[in-house]
Amino acid sequence: MTDPARVTLEDDDESTSVRVYDDEGDVSTGDATFRFSVDGGTGGDSSGEGTDAAAGKSGAADGADSRRIAPLADVPTDGTLRCEARRDRRGTELILRRAGDEVSAWRNSCPHKPEVRIDPGPGAIVRDDQLVCHEHGARFECDDGVCTMGPCRGDALDSIAVTVRDGTVYLTDDRFDSCRLLGE
Numbered sequence: 369m370t371d372p373a374r375v376t377l378e379d380d381d382e383s384t385s386v387r388v389y390d391d392e393g394d395v396s397t398g399d400a401t402f403r404f405s406v407d408g409g410t411g412g413d414s415s416g417e418g419t420d421a422a423a424g425k426s427g428a429a430d431g432a433d434s435r436r437i438a439p440l441a442d443v444p445t446d447g448t449l450r451c452e453a454r455r456d457r458r459g460t461e462l463i464l465r466r467a468g469d470e471v472s473a474w475r476n477s478c479p480h481k482p483e484v485r486i487d488p489g490p491g492a493i494v495r496d497d498q499l500v501c502h503e504h505g506a507r508f509e510c511d512d513g514v515c516t517m518g519p520c521r522g523d524a525l526d527s528i529a530v531t532v533r534d535g536t537v538y539l540t541d542d543r544f545d546s547c548r549l550l551g552e
């Protein structure tokens with residue numbers, strides 16, 4: 369399978385959104401599990417909703433540089449850079465934003481509606497040092513990712529661990545093995 373399936377699953381308490389590079393598998397969050405098979409049709413015991421498929425590119429970087437994301441200078445201050453973090457055959461879309469020599473990263477998913485990307489492709493909206501969800505206007509602090517205004521006020525973006533070393537940004541979050549940049 370070359371194009372991944374993008375799966376978003378929600379229950380009352382949790383949600384998750386991943387790309388799956390496989391013909392079959394399952395995604396779980398809370399008590400809900402969605403099982404799928406591309407050749408055999410979809411099905412499952414899910415109480416969740418909101419599945420969709422989107423085309424993408426397959427393949428993760430190998431070797432010692434598999435956690436390298438981008439040069440620090442390529443991470444914008446007035447927008448965000450998208451990348452995909454991988455573990456096994458699952459990918460999670462991330463966004464990065466720079467403030468001086470520091471970089472913050474979050475899962476590219478709005479707490480209000482997890483299937484909505486904060487950065488839909490050309491970079492997230494940044495206003496007054498806050499990220500703005502293009503869908504309903506929720507605003508998130510660029511340090512801790514907490515929503516200060518909008519329908520998910522008090523919730524926070526899922527923070528992802530990254531570090532800057534010798535002018536390059538690396539993924540350090542233990543939940544993932546590798547990463548790659550995404551195009552618009």
Ligand code: FES
Nearest residue numbers: 478480501504506
């Ligand atoms: S989907 Fe982001 S504020 Fe509603």
